Amino acid sequence: MSIRKVLNDLENSWERDDILLKIKNGYENEEITNEFLKKNEVQIKELNTLLKPDDIDLLNQVEQLLTCEAKLLNKINNLNLLRNNEKHQIINQNKTLTYKRVPNNRLSYFMINWSNRFMVIALLTISAIALTKQAWA
Numbered sequence: 069m070s071i072r073k074v075l076n077d078l079e080n081s082w083e084r085d086d087i088l089l090k091i092k093n094g095y096e097n098e099e100i101t102n103e104f105l106k107k108n109e110v111q112i113k114e115l116n117t118l119l120k121p122d123d124i125d126l127l128n129q130v131e132q133l134l135t136c137e138a139k140l141l142n143k144i145n146n147l148n149l150l151r152n153n154e155k156h157q158i159i160n161q162n163k164t165l166t167y168k169r170v171p172n173n174r175l176s177y178f179m180i181n182w183s184n185r186f187m188v189i190a191l192l193t194i195s196a197i198a199l200t201k202q203a204w205a
Contacts (some may be wrong), residue, residue, distance in 0.1 A: 071118040077111050 082104065090100055105112065119127070 069114055069118075071115065071123075074111050074115045074118065078108055078115070081108055081111075 087100060091097075
């Protein structure tokens with residue numbers, strides 16, 4: 069059997085969509101790889117017999133490349149998580165500051181909540197009195 073045929077067989081049995089579905093369903097990485105190794109044991113043994121020393125070096129380099137890419141993805145994901153946490157903290161700090169602005173004594177609390185309403189009612193009353201006086205004059 070040729071190395072190309074073995075690699076094609078292994079690639080066809082490693083369906084990315086199926087792997088992603090297994091990950092979404094809660095399978096661990098170790099479970100997925102062990103299942104793949106068991107299912108393709110014959111092809112993997114055949115591949116090992118066909119690999120030359122140069123191929124093994126290339127395989128190690130590809131492994132290092134994939135490890136580097138995985139670390140990069142992990143760092144990017146962590147940056148996004150940090151950014152989301154920072155936004156949450158800013159929102160929580162703003163809420164805390166808003167709550168701290170509420171005064172402790174009841175008169176101040178009453179004035180803050182009702183002063184605008186009181187002023188509008190007072191202005192409407194004054195306007196109504198002024199218009200009434202003007203109408204009777």
